[in-house]
Amino acid sequence: MITLFGDFSFFLLLALLLIPAFVLGYLEKPRRYYILFASIVFDALAIGGDARHIFFFVLYMVWEIVLLRLYVSVRQKRGREGHIYAVFLILCILPLALSKISGFLPIGLFQILGISYLTFKAAQIIIETYDGLIKELSVLDTLNFLLFFPCISSGPIDRSRRYEEDLKGAIPRAEYLELAGDGLFKLMLGLLYKVVLASLCYKGVQLFEESLGFSALVGYAYAYGLYMFFDFAGYSLMAVGASQFFGIRTPANFDKPFLSKDIKDFWDRWHISLSHWFRDFLFSRFVMQSMRHKWFGDRLKTACAGFIVDMFVMGIWHGITPYYILYGLYHGVLLALTEVWQKKSKFYKKHKKDKWYRVLSWALTMQLVMFGFLLFSGKLFM
């Protein structure tokens, strides 16, 4: 059994399996079958020999592929019908919901590798099929997209149409070499982030963990926040780097989050593939429905409700645990307050471009973000 981007045997095997990928890329040969092969090897090794895990993983894949295939053909025949769409979407998310509530059940259901992330990918295909953007579905390419090992366990969350373009598209040699070279750099940088810097920050987390008092709590929040960043950004960089060797331009997950000028900006820089998924497939659609049925009066109120619902669901997705849900609600309320401030305040409109305002706004944002990490860590609930 191996841990993806986590242990020595993984990197050894990665090095071995990247060589044929590089040769194929260099020779400008089709890469799709090799990618599927490499993904199956890695996913199988990551799952290991646990019969229960294997059973649920295979069941999950069959379930999703059958649903997707069926919905694409139903949508072609019956058109844009809301009720059918809702049923398929619910069935698509059902295994994830079962896995999330498994903690409250006597038996574990769908406790499988990457289910949280896999469900985003499958649901995106259902939603875009309903929207008419996806009209046909190849089982092999969809499996390729879902099983793609660099991103299977923790993202970044790619989109199927984008992925398939990379999968099928020919890349000229010069461009491939640049892509793979940049991939190698990202693998190294990610390794530095995750192995060296995250471990260093974790020492800080342990140091503050044992102390009491306000300043220790502040220290803990900062150390934990930095640890989270280097650990997850490092992981994401390695996933993007490995993807590039296969000619897949997996989207970036982080963009200097500690330079965010406000909370809205933060969510364009932190776990981007997740927050943008929520923006495109939950927030925007919720906002459209509430404007259509006039649930909240004006646009500003609608936006505020949208942010809170959006982040609440994101909290639940992290896990049905009080502090994850609170973390979500906290960010939802912060986004709503930011929206009101930026839309209503004359002071904001007058000073938003002033240097002192931008520095102050950044400094405040950092404190709010760090407090959010403290909530997320669960330390306040122990």
Added chain:
Amino acid sequence: MKEKILDLLAEICEDDVVKEDLTIDLFEEELLDSLAVAQLLMEAEDRLGVVVPLTGIEREDISTPEKIIALIEQKASEA
């Protein structure tokens, strides 16, 4: 169709300038944000009967009134 789209856009942006200057950059001038875009697509579907999928477009595709007209007219002709 063009007039209906412009009326709709003016209503959402709360500014008639979008009817006068068809090449104005709606995002730069802060006439549109992601929320207003959602409203625009929703109204296009309900009032004009044209479905424009949100994840099928880029910000660049709807950055001016001219581009929005072209996009909606193209989607209407496809349907």
